[in-house]
Amino acid sequence: MAEIVLDNITKRFPDGALAVDDINLDIADGEFVILVGPSGCGKSTTLNMIAGLEDITSGELRIGGKVVNNMTPKDRDIAMVFQSYALYPHMTVRENMGFALKLAKTPQNVINEKVEEAARILDLTQHLDRKPANLSGGQRQRVAMGRAIVRDPAVFLMDEPLSNLDAKLRVQMRTEVSRIQRRLGTTMVYVTHDQTEAMTLGDRVAVMRNGMLQQVASPQELYERPANLFVAGFIGSPSMNFLGGTVEENAIRTGIGDIPLTGRLQQALSRSGAVRDVIVGIRPENFEDASTVPSDMSEHGISFRASIDVLESLGSEKYVYFTQETGGVDAAELAELARDSGRAEVGGGSGETVVARLDPETRISEGDNAELWVDGRALHVFDPATGKNLTLGDSGSPASPAGGVVGDAPAQTDAGTAGQDTGSATAPPR
Amino acid sequence: MVATTPQKVGWSVANIVTIVLVLIPLVWIISLSFKTTASITDPTYFPVDWTWANYSGILTTSTFLRPLLNSIGIGAIATFIAVVLASMAAYAVARLRFPGKSVLIGVSLLIAMFPAIALATPLFNIERLLGLFNTWPGLIIPYVATGLPLGIYTLSAFFREIPWELEKAAKVDGATPFQAFVRVIAPLAAPGMVTTAILVFLFCWNEFLLAITLTSTTAARTAPAALSFFTGNSQFAVPTGSISAAAVVITIPIIIFVLFFQRRIVAGLTAGAVKG
Numbered sequence: 294m295a296e297i298v299l300d301n302i303t304k305r306f307p308d309g310a311l312a313v314d315d316i317n318l319d320i321a322d323g324e325f326v327i328l329v330g331p332s333g334c335g336k337s338t339t340l341n342m343i344a345g346l347e348d349i350t351s352g353e354l355r356i357g358g359k360v361v362n363n364m365t366p367k368d369r370d371i372a373m374v375f376q377s378y379a380l381y382p383h384m385t386v387r388e389n390m391g392f393a394l395k396l397a398k399t400p401q402n403v404i405n406e407k408v409e410e411a412a413r414i415l416d417l418t419q420h421l422d423r424k425p426a427n428l429s430g431g432q433r434q435r436v437a438m439g440r441a442i443v444r445d446p447a448v449f450l451m452d453e454p455l456s457n458l459d460a461k462l463r464v465q466m467r468t469e470v471s472r473i474q475r476r477l478g479t480t481m482v483y484v485t486h487d488q489t490e491a492m493t494l495g496d497r498v499a500v501m502r503n504g505m506l507q508q509v510a511s512p513q514e515l516y517e518r519p520a521n522l523f524v525a526g527f528i529g530s531p532s533m534n535f536l537g538g539t540v541e542e543n544a545i546r547t548g549i550g551d552i553p554l555t556g557r558l559q560q561a562l563s564r565s566g567a568v569r570d571v572i573v574g575i576r577p578e579n580f581e582d583a584s585t586v587p588s589d590m591s592e593h594g595i596s597f598r599a600s601i602d603v604l605e606s607l608g609s610e611k612y613v614y615f616t617q618e619t620g621g622v623d624a625a626e627l628a629e630l631a632r633d634s635g636r637a638e639v640g641g642g643s644g645e646t647v648v649a650r651l652d653p654e655t656r657i658s659e660g661d662n663a664e665l666w667v668d669g670r671a672l673h674v675f676d677p678a679t680g681k682n683l684t685l686g687d688s689g690s691p692a693s694p695a696g697g698v699v700g701d702a703p704a705q706t707d708a709g710t711a712g713q714d715t716g717s718a719t720a721p722p723r
Numbered sequence: 724m725v726a727t728t729p730q731k732v733g734w735s736v737a738n739i740v741t742i743v744l745v746l747i748p749l750v751w752i753i754s755l756s757f758k759t760t761a762s763i764t765d766p767t768y769f770p771v772d773w774t775w776a777n778y779s780g781i782l783t784t785s786t787f788l789r790p791l792l793n794s795i796g797i798g799a800i801a802t803f804i805a806v807v808l809a810s811m812a813a814y815a816v817a818r819l820r821f822p823g824k825s826v827l828i829g830v831s832l833l834i835a836m837f838p839a840i841a842l843a844t845p846l847f848n849i850e851r852l853l854g855l856f857n858t859w860p861g862l863i864i865p866y867v868a869t870g871l872p873l874g875i876y877t878l879s880a881f882f883r884e885i886p887w888e889l890e891k892a893a894k895v896d897g898a899t900p901f902q903a904f905v906r907v908i909a910p911l912a913a914p915g916m917v918t919t920a921i922l923v924f925l926f927c928w929n930e931f932l933l934a935i936t937l938t939s940t941t942a943a944r945t946a947p948a949a950l951s952f953f954t955g956n957s958q959f960a961v962p963t964g965s966i967s968a969a970a971v972v973i974t975i976p977i978i979i980f981v982l983f984f985q986r987r988i989v990a991g992l993t994a995g996a997v998k999g
Contacts, residue, residue, distance in 0.1 A: 344891075344895055345894075345895075346891050346894065346895070365894070366894045366895045366897075367894065367895075367896075367897035367898065367899070371895060372895065372896075373891075373892070373895045375888045375891065375892060376888075377886060377888050379886065379888035379889050379891065379892035380892075381889065381892075381893075381907055382911065383910045383911060392893075392896050392906075393896035393897050396896060396897045396898050396902060397897055440892075440896070444896075450895075
């Protein structure tokens with residue numbers, strides 16, 4: 294049981310590469326924090342620094358109030374689960390799980406007791422005397438977890454522990470990890486590149502990019518109030534659509550029409566000064582089939598026509614894809630996101646594919662020139678130069694929960710965001 | 724790729740030719756060792772009248788038994804020391820970054836490249852001065868020195884194959900670097916160590932030049948060197964039968980050694996360490 298404090302932590306490798314750039318993060322005792330970001334963003338390096346497997350170039354790392362910068366891993370009272378599990382192949386499951394205790398010179402009967410207890414929690418009792426080579430992927434993963442649990446450490450560190458499992462098992466183990474963490478109440482830092490895992494597991498999620506923290510917040514907060522373009526594009530599946538726009542007198546002109554500036558948008562834009570070119574972010578679920586939108590709602594948004602390229606029906610929801618002149622959405626963050634998701638190769642042409650999540654009742658079919666409606670209240674407006682979310686209000690510092698959001702922000706929920714967050718997060722990637 | 728019939732035939736012929744070429748001298752030696760002194764020069768490949776006399780002859784004289792013991796002792800000790808030192812050095816070469824790493828590799832290569840004949844005379848003089856001449860350490864030390872480069876190369880290849888995360892896991896589990904090496908890394912490198920041990924032991928066992936230069940009596944003379952001191956029954960008799968028998972005898976421990984240890988050379992000992 295301990296809290297972890299990262300105080301201006303920086304990591305520079307001997308070759309000069311800056312992996313982690315001045316990170317500040319307070320992790321409370323018993324909290325489950327996820328570090329998430331695309332590969333190469335420094336999340337694993339950060340975890341390794343907490344573990345003591347990488348030196349800290351500058352800054353101070355405190356675990357349970359003690360500065361541990363120069364402590365070896367064995368003095369930090371941490372346990373770690375590796376992406377590759379790193380089980381000792383020459384030892385049985387029992388020996389693997391008891392290895393740390395044995396090194397700590399724990400009496401054999403105590404070791405047996407603890408190992409058996411952990412095996413019971415993880416349903417490994419009948420495998421205790423087998424070697425890792427004879428176990429399935431999921432069993433190996435559980436042994437790796439068990440090795441951490443028997444230690445009863447102050448902190449659990451997990452480095453993409455589920456990424457080697459197949460999709461079905463991953464979902465199962467995800468629940469398991471979450472259950473174990475609640476049961477043990479141990480502080481846990483979990484690294485993943487999978488935003489779905491991040492959203493479903495963590496108390497708080499820290500989104501990283503290029504060695505810098507982008508935003509630290511609860512999953513819901515990240516989803517509803519992303520601090521910048523990167524977070525907005527990274528969190529959510531399918532991801533947010535981005536359209537280029539120009540701010541006019543009282544509307545934002547975009548490829549799908551003029552979006553009237555409501556009170557909230559107006560205020561946000563006037564605060565941000567003379568930004569004229571903006572990027573408009575729209576979550577797929579903020580679109581709707583215009584014919585199914587009740588008339589009292591339709592005034593909150595705009596309708597437009599689009600020719601539907603592809604329609605995917607998942608039963609509980611339908612996704613439609615249409616190509617839209619994006620009007621030159623061009624920001625470093627988006628380029629990186631596209632690279633990371635492999636979209637850069639798929640795209641091409643001047644238009645961007647926009648995805649909309651529609652009510653299953655919709656009659657729209659592939660090839661239609663359908664009328665769609667977009668909820669104007671749920672828009673995010675970003676500054677293409679800085680990537681900042683202009684809709685969040687002025688306290689836009691990434692790490693702090695931005696206050697001062699006015700107007701109809703809570704009304705976002707009646708477009709269905711709240712109920713659909715987890716739903717869309719577990720939806721299969723397109 | 725499926726082999727075509729001409730390919731299969733071609734490979735089979737090549738394999739058979741190779742095996743026959745290798746076996747002819749071996750069978751010849753065995754056959755000679757069973758021939759009587761009188762029939763040694765017979766123009767027959769296989770003995771006409773079989774005899775154990777050659778074997779009973781060499782196995783009752785201390786001019787062969789004592790060198791056999793020397794060979795086993797010197798070979799085993801030199802192998803043990805070489806493998807222990809080489810595994811530590813190889814680990815450092817494979818895992819650590821330290822100044823002078825390339826120099827270390829270069830120097831160990833240099834030792835391997837030195838022609839043994841150029842070392843024989845200086846070593847003879849040095850060992851006489853130090854009182855190591857005609858002793859076990861007098862042979863063990865140069866054998867370890869010659870076996871080390873070989874060992875470092877083979878073992879560092881094995882260490883490179885071991886997932887780095889295993890060591891990280893051991894460290895997080897509370898192991899000191901030495902404990903991580905002894906309890907996690909070394910057991911996994913066991914096949915490599917066994918391979919290295921076999922290679923070094925074979926080298927020590929077969930080594931002739933230094934063995935004959937640095938010894939003068941059966942106190943330290945190894946079996947291959949002792950063979951060259953065999954005499955016939957008279958000044959004019961060539962001890963071909965005895966030499967053949969001795970050659971067969973000194974091959975046996977090697978066969979046993981390899982058979983015994985090859986069970987440990989199992990591929991995929993690291994299976995299950997990481998994802999699968």
